[in-house]
Amino acid sequence: MLVSAKDMITKAKAGHYAVGQFNINNLEWTKAILLTAQELNSPVILGVSEGAGKYMTGYKTVTAMVSNMIDELKITVPVALHLDHGSFEGCLKCIDAGFSSIMFDGSHYPIEENIEKTKELVKICAEKNLSLEAEVGSIGGEEDGVVGAGECADPDECKMIADLGVTMLAAGIGNIHGKYPENWAGLSFDTLDAIQKLTGDMPLVLHGGTGIPEDMIKKAISLGVAKINVNTECQLSFADATRKYIEAGKDLEGKGFDPRKLLAPGVDAIKATVKEKMQLFGSVGKAE
Numbered sequence: 001m002l003v004s005a006k007d008m009i010t011k012a013k014a015g016h017y018a019v020g021q022f023n024i025n026n027l028e029w030t031k032a033i034l035l036t037a038q039e040l041n042s043p044v045i046l047g048v049s050e051g052a053g054k055y056m057t058g059y060k061t062v063t064a065m066v067s068n069m070i071d072e073l074k075i076t077v078p079v080a081l082h083l084d085h086g087s088f089e090g091c092l093k094c095i096d097a098g099f100s101s102i103m104f105d106g107s108h109y110p111i112e113e114n115i116e117k118t119k120e121l122v123k124i125c126a127e128k129n130l131s132l133e134a135e136v137g138s139i140g141g142e143e144d145g146v147v148g149a150g151e152c153a154d155p156d157e158c159k160m161i162a163d164l165g166v167t168m169l170a171a172g173i174g175n176i177h178g179k180y181p182e183n184w185a186g187l188s189f190d191t192l193d194a195i196q197k198l199t200g201d202m203p204l205v206l207h208g209g210t211g212i213p214e215d216m217i218k219k220a221i222s223l224g225v226a227k228i229n230v231n232t233e234c235q236l237s238f239a240d241a242t243r244k245y246i247e248a249g250k251d252l253e254g255k256g257f258d259p260r261k262l263l264a265p266g267v268d269a270i271k272a273t274v275k276e277k278m279q280l281f282g283s284v285g286k287a288e
Helices: 006-015 027-040 050-055 059-072 088-097 111-128 155-162 189-199 214-222 232-247 264-281
Strands: 019-023 044-049 079-086 101-104 131-136 141-143 146-148 168-171 204-206 225-230
Touching: 006 019, 006 225, 019 027, 019 079, 019 264, 027 044, 027 059, 027 264, 044 050, 044 059, 050 079, 050 088, 059 079, 059 088, 079 088, 079 131, 088 101, 088 111, 101 111, 111 131, 111 155, 131 155, 155 168, 155 189, 168 189, 189 204, 189 214, 214 225, 214 264, 225 232, 225 264, 232 264
Parallel strands: 019 044, 019 225, 044 079, 079 101, 101 131, 131 168, 168 204, 204 225
Antiparallel strands: 141 146
């Protein structure tokens, strides 16, 4: 049911569009994203951070939930279940739990150690036909306790990691997780261009997709970005819709407190956000 992200990402790079990775946090999140991908006939990557995996009681629970949901909802578009910013140990656990794609974030290690650990995972993923994302140059902001200042990756180091045989590469180009500060300098397209020239056909990944202006997103795609991660934006739209529902007193009307009713506006808000992003990234109608 789950597929490696390799095919969808390779097609996206060749077709000058990007596939969205939307992080999941619970059943509602997963259902909203899958239904939107099906409605728009778009391939999709479901991202799971180590913190979210723990929150959902473990990676095996996540795999079972996603696989069964694909079956029950009759989802026919390609779906990859992807570990986001995984530690080496987390990667091994997700491979064991049946994830179809993993990201090893070795950006905080010296480049030599990042290479050694990535090499080991390349071998395992090749044997099991899983896609593997690697990272060079820490992405800014905070995600599950991993804090980065949004520095730019060294293009030569990017080439060293790309040459190991990974499926896709996340490189820091001034992007950050979470909300962007007022004084954010924007993406470094010079860095992205230099990385693209050295890594050739390697699909590049843009983390921290929330809050990057549309023109920058489109330019990044034109320079080889084929996967864009979105998490914070869905969380913000969910929280906003839920707040409005409660502030309007809807939870006090009839059985408005029923979690299925209470969470429905937030779920619709996630769907709207995912739809907007898929249209921006150009992945609508690209499922095969």
